[in-house]
Amino acid sequence: MTTTSTKANGSGNSSMPIQERDRVTVRFAGDSGDGMQLAGNRFADATAIFGNDFSTLPDFPAEIRAPAGSLAGVSSFQISFSKHQIFTPGDEPDTLVAMNPAALKSHLSALTKGGLLVINEDAFTSGNLKKANYPSNPLSDGSLEGYRIIKAPITTAAVAAVDDLGLSNQNAERTKNFFALGLVYWLYDRDLQPTLDWIEERFGRLPNIAEANRRALFAGHSYGETTEIADAHVRVPPAVLTPGEYRTITGNQAMVLGLITAAHLSDLELFYGSYPITPASDILVELAALREFGVRTFQAEDEISAVGTAIGAAYGGGLGVTGTSGPGIALKSEAINLAVMTELPLIVLDVQRSGPSTGMPTKTEQTDLLQVMYGRNGESPLCVLAAKSPGDCFYMVLEAVRLAYQFVTPVVLLSDTYLANTAEPWPVPDITQLDPIDVPYRRLEHVNPEDFEPYKRDPDTLARMFIPPGLPNLQHRIGGLEKSDITGDVAYSPENHQRMTDLRAAKIAGIANFIPELEVDGPESGDLLVLSWGSTYGAVFTAVNDAREAGHEVAHAHLQYLNPFPRNLGDVVSRYKKVLIPEANTGQLRMLVRANFLVDAKGYNEVTGQPLSARLLAEAIGQLAAE
């Protein structure tokens, strides 16, 4: 919805009136070395402080520095901001900032029809055009007709602005992202102050660089004031959010905070064993800087050692956690199975990425569900959870730790590249309002040795009597060989193996009695249920609402517990004529739902490395609802 406001722009000389809009999506695109992620993050901060709801989508190549100007080296950052609550970073951007021809080539097709292009014309040299496979210059050959274009000499103007600071050419040119940022700040009426504060904090010790970035930012802003493009100056009013204290958070940051908080709530010492892997590495990196919380991070020699050390820490009574992505899960499978057999409270974070094999390391996918469910030898049940938003990663870590200790079992928590890197405003939790996490082994400290058997089980949870080493007269041995029921001695009898197989399955299945039932948004029964899990929550929620606005009656339910399922799931899916399961895979949850409940669930599946498109999904929902 667009309404022309009569409010004059008070900040400059432009004669253009300011527009007011509900929601805007901007994408910054440039070379990996152009600082697009930095510019995008600054814009997100300014947007947060302004009071919009927002969601971001960083998208960068796996190569750290692909050749400058090449298509392979394009890095982008999208942010959508709104006066309403939003749940996705937007499908098509309204505005595309293209710092060079390769960025334009890679991202133009995403730009909405009639959208605004902000182009660094300095970068459209014959060499750069060639690198981007442009046979002719799109700025002059008419191919950009239908878009509104701001052609700005971003590089030369930034260099001119910092001319007398005595910077090297290279450093002077590097300020061009701040020029572009200043220009976009003007376009969207953002306050410069948060970014000026950030520059001071970040570059305060390098006064020349700080000053150069400030000047480039102001120069870009002033450039905007002189622009003659119609309807370019836009304001999105602040959103009405639940009152409280907010911060921005990404999924990986929320994982880190969740782990520290879980250690605090359980009074356990956190051990995090990990091997660097995109997109999970940031969790290791951020935890390593938190020694003051007693965190022991361990950068292992490989994925197997990462999980092995976490199992060792868990066995010792610590909070043993390992984090990785799909290829790492494959390597850890045998050790995770040891934790299944020894029934230890191990936490495994899987930040999924595109596969198979190395796949696309920086792109998102939901393709590890079946791997974590079944990718181990033998009958090997464990608990699987999935976060639905960046901030939800925090709460799902707490849940994973709670269940791991209550049931003495490995728990896998699924996130993905999209959640890991996406930022959103997040109400800061009040630590005093969070429930403590119970650690049952503490109650066994004074157990009578006569009453202790390592595989004796709690009748309610079937959790075994797990105690860490160190207590006198309770010495016992555990391991990967099949265990005798109750005593935990090595056992090969057919009856015992059947019984233990059943017990391990029953323990995990029984978790369903200790987790919330699935809630349905929309009609309790009827024609169409859309069932989703993991990071697609935002896109599916948005698409379902769009379909409802288009007149369709649609219910939506979202799973955060994948194993076991909430105990009412079978009942829920049986109450609708049609069930649609959208996933960023070829139908993994659909396979589980069909197999478990014999319902003819349909799939909506995209495996592109990008988050699901809410617009396309809404169309698919509409089609299915109309059938």
Place this chain on the structure above:
Amino acid sequence: MVLQTPHAPEPVESIIPLASEDLTRKDYASDVDTRWCPGCGDYSILAQMQRGLSNLNVAPEKMVFVSGIGCSSRFPYYMNTYGVHSIHGRAPTIASGLKLARPDLMVFVITGDGDALSIGGNHLLHVLRRNMDVKIFLFNNRIYGLTKGQYSPTSELGKVTKSSPIGTTERPLNPLSVALASEATFVARTFDTDPQHLTATIEQAARHHGAAFVEILQNCNIFNDRAFADYTDRDVRNERLLYLEHGQPMLFGENEDKGLAVSATGLRVVDTDGPDAGLILSHDATRPAPDVHQLLARCQYPEMPVPMGVIRRVNAPTYGDYIDSQIEVAKFKSRNDVAQLLKGRSTWQVE
């Protein structure tokens, strides 16, 4: 932040509480029936482990034995301590995590030549490089026993086994060379049929602060009988083994009539009554550079005497010492609490 060097290593007793009463070998023996083949060298190692540890007087509940897969890895079941019989090659990882989480426990790794040097080779390098405070005992029988007789990474070139019916085509690893190349701070060798030496070596390894690596030559009488008999048999032992003692000249022979001296190309044997007797080296296990230690590790029968005992023992902070010291410093310097951490770099208020 500049790495702070933690305090000097301290003796076992300062970290791990001692038992209140005198312990004996029996206190360390579990009631689980042993299931090794009759005549296996593992029986002797088990008995001497129990004896050697009882000399430390550390309570059995403060000890954890972690093993991988293979004949040797059944070991934890027979110790009246805590134990984990884990997965093939990965015992060093589980032991590392356990020791970091629980500095108050003594952590042992029991492994074999296939477990430690083949499937788990990578972990062995790194647990030693990091100087994790775990004691690693590698039972080397130069064969895969539990899978019934395939060659191992320490089997000699050309060895005929079930999986090499006309002889192996690969050269073996020398476990001591691997340990020294990994900068291990304690490296020793002993063997199953000399109980006294075995006990003493186990005890010294257990008392070491840091990663201890002990190769135990162990006879598999079923699949690789008499693998070491050429130099460990009682009647040839004194002639063909070199019993190392720190600070003592490196002498061997029935009447200690031979010794080791440095030559232009390595070590050489000289007679104690010959002209070069004055060049015989004294063994210095604490020498920081592992050069002579590597030369000793490479001494092989029949050209040279086979060294037994502690080849290397140097003091260095462990991985745990470093990380605990970082935590201590960080806690001292920081006023950060969880509530503050949750707020991050900046927050804003929505009214």
